[in-house]
Amino acid sequence: MSYPPGFRIERERTRPEKAGDVARSKAIQAAIELFSTSGYNKTSIAEVALRTGLSQSGLLHHFPNKTALLTAVLEQREKEDSEFLFGEGEPPLGWAAFDSLVALVARNSTRPEWIGLFVRISAEATEASHPANRWMLDHYSSVRAWLTRALEHGKENGEVLPDAPVDAIVRNTIAVLDGLQQQWVAEPHSMSMVAELRVYLHQLHTVWGTA
Amino acid sequence: MSYPPGFRIERERTRPEKAGDVARSKAIQAAIELFSTSGYNKTSIAEVALRTGLSQSGLLHHFPNKTALLTAVLEQREKEDSEFLFGEGEPPLGWAAFDSLVALVARNSTRPEWIGLFVRISAEATEASHPANRWMLDHYSSVRAWLTRALEHGKENGEVLPDAPVDAIVRNTIAVLDGLQQQWVAEPHSMSMVAELRVYLHQLHTVWGTA
DNA sequence: ATTGACCGACCGAGTACACGGTCCGTTTCC
DNA sequence: GGAAACGGACCGTGTACTCGGTCGGTCAAT
Helix, strand or coil: CCCCCCHHHHHHHHCCCCHHHHHHHHHHHHHHHHHHHHHHHHCCHHHHHHHHCCCHHHHHHHCCCHHHHHHHHHHHHHHHHHHHHHCCCCCCCCHHHHHHHHHHHHHHCCCHHHHHHHHHHHHHCCCCCCCCHHHHHHHHHHHHHHHHHHHHHHHHHCCECCCCCHHHHHHHHHHHHHHHHHHHHHCCCCCCCHHHHHHHHHHHHHHHECC | CCCCCCHHHHHHHHCCCCHHHHHHHHHHHHHHHHHHHHHHHHCCHHHHHHHHCCCHHHHHHHCCCHHHHHHHHHHHHHHHHHHHHHCCCCCCCCHHHHHHHHHHHHHHCCCHHHHHHHHHHHHHCCCCCCCCHHHHHHHHHHHHHHHHHHHHHHHHHCCECCCCCHHHHHHHHHHHHHHHHHHHHHCCCCCCCHHHHHHHHHHHHHHHECC
């Protein structure tokens, strides 16, 4: 009781390179790779441990169970994505929001594991009992909220036509994103994703933009 | 030796409604339901057998192994889908092809299992070792071929602008289809899919059509 | 009309294995 | 010396699949 509750976190922040932390992040990286190719269900923690350079018990020392490992992976992804998208500032609005989505996809194209991870997990997580179900619903709803806000802001701004069907555009955009990623995972070298997305955004601009 | 080798087959063809065939199709139906909610990997054949009203051994009498059950399911889906889309005649071309896709989605909305099945299987099958991997690649490539032909026919016809980026439009359309289905599976009552698709098709028409 | 060969439909028990997780012990580092 | 960082052995469960067998029906030959 001699230390305030923030002490532990403070110590970790000042000395982040302890052996355990290295193992932890190595394990997360290994889990990302395996989840992205085999999905969560089919991946065994023994395999993750092997890739990490640990025994299964050693891995379970850092993550009490399999779902803890999964949530660590998801937190990592969420963190890196939102840092890239928003940085420290405000999320972009208007059509700029859609442009930044293209940038995100372009960047993730250089990290195939992250795309595979998302495709696999979000499909598995459609099952209500899946440990990532809640995460996935929250994720989608926050992206929808952001894009909806972006379009409505665009309407007020005069960037977007007043009669643009916001909800459908938002859902379709997310659908294109997810669908292209799925095709890309299935046949990685058959397309660029960015080129296709630009065509889609060109359509949006042409139809609902105030040229 | 008193009968020609084809005799037995002939007899089966004249009496197709034996008890085994009923069990077979019941099993396929049960498998569709379970695959659609739990995916292929996570579904146990014991559970399928239970839903069918058979013992596990009884089920395995009809399907030698789990992958045989899966291919039976996929064949069934492929058959019903192409019957609905093309009937006995020629596949529609030009923009009509895209309209028929909407019709297919509208029809499948009344059969949630089929949408769930497709979402789950095609995500699992991104893994090269998955028993449905080949099927999925073939499926996508045939849909792409059809839509590509449809657009090129539309160009010759004057329905479609000559500089329309065929490949990107095809991939984006498939992406919207898949992505919307995924959202629909995650939250079944949050959208209609058909309304969103109409907005997307409206964009295609406006931008690449010869009004 | 009966018989006997044969077959499809089906079941119960068992096998081999993979997997998530526990328990307890040992080393390493502050 | 105490806690963190591991490893080894073990356990219970789930799973795909095998094996041996039963039962009822079909059909040609008697």
